[in-house]
Amino acid sequence: MADLRSEGALVWQLPLGALGTNCYVIACEASHRAVVIDCGDDAGAVIDLVEREGLTIDCLLATHGHADHLGGFPQLSEATGLGVAIHAADRAMAESKQHAAVVFMGWVPEPVRVSRSLSDGDTLQVGELRLRVIHTPGHTRGSVCLAGHGLLVSGDLLFAGGVGRTDLPGGDDAEMRRSLTEVLPSLEPDLTVLPGHGPTTTLGHELTTNDYVAMYRRS
Numbered sequence: 739m740a741d742l743r744s745e746g747a748l749v750w751q752l753p754l755g756a757l758g759t760n761c762y763v764i765a766c767e768a769s770h771r772a773v774v775i776d777c778g779d780d781a782g783a784v785i786d787l788v789e790r791e792g793l794t795i796d797c798l799l800a801t802h803g804h805a806d807h808l809g810g811f812p813q814l815s816e817a818t819g820l821g822v823a824i825h826a827a828d829r830a831m832a833e834s835k836q837h838a839a840v841v842f843m844g845w846v847p848e849p850v851r852v853s854r855s856l857s858d859g860d861t862l863q864v865g866e867l868r869l870r871v872i873h874t875p876g877h878t879r880g881s882v883c884l885a886g887h888g889l890l891v892s893g894d895l896l897f898a899g900g901v902g903r904t905d906l907p908g909g910d911d912a913e914m915r916r917s918l919t920e921v922l923p924s925l926e927p928d929l930t931v932l933p934g935h936g937p938t939t940t941l942g943h944e945l946t947t948n949d950y951v952a953m954y955r956r957s
Contacts, residue, residue, distance in 0.1 A: 747867055747887040754778030757806045762932055765793050766865030773797040773864050775891055779809030796864045800824040801893025802881040803831030805847045812848045821853020828880030829855050874921055876914025877902035890929040890941055898939035901950040915954045
């Protein structure tokens, strides 16, 4: 059973890897064709879910290029024959071994096979599922959100009660401010936010109660 149903989309949330990175499997309810977003370091858990639920993976996508969101993609690419879609600005990060990851996770991840460079405004279509790519730099130069079907996959831009760090590779505080205070408020406030770490929330709740968003708004 899916963790969430929203406007024809089925959503499963899998916290994976040493940092509990949320991997999302989002499927078209009509066709059960699916996209896997941000596969942390446990591709086996994703493969088990897909087989158990009778899903067909059509697309692999990363919200940004940090290793904790990419670790399972090499194995998942091998299992599915699919490359990974990621914003052009983070492509080089994904395609290289990230030695800095050893500081946080104790291992050096394998490079990811990228098959598509994303840009702002692109549309991802899987079955009847349509997700719009929104470039939201700040946590990294190529961070993106995905919006559609009442959902906002926010990566490490926005969390329940928090926001992403800007002191990691690719971070930029000024870009984070713009993404949080200009881009996100232009979206529908009732979107369900699927963050890169932690529980789900809603965009309107975070824009009105999140102390970190308020801090960026004041700065």
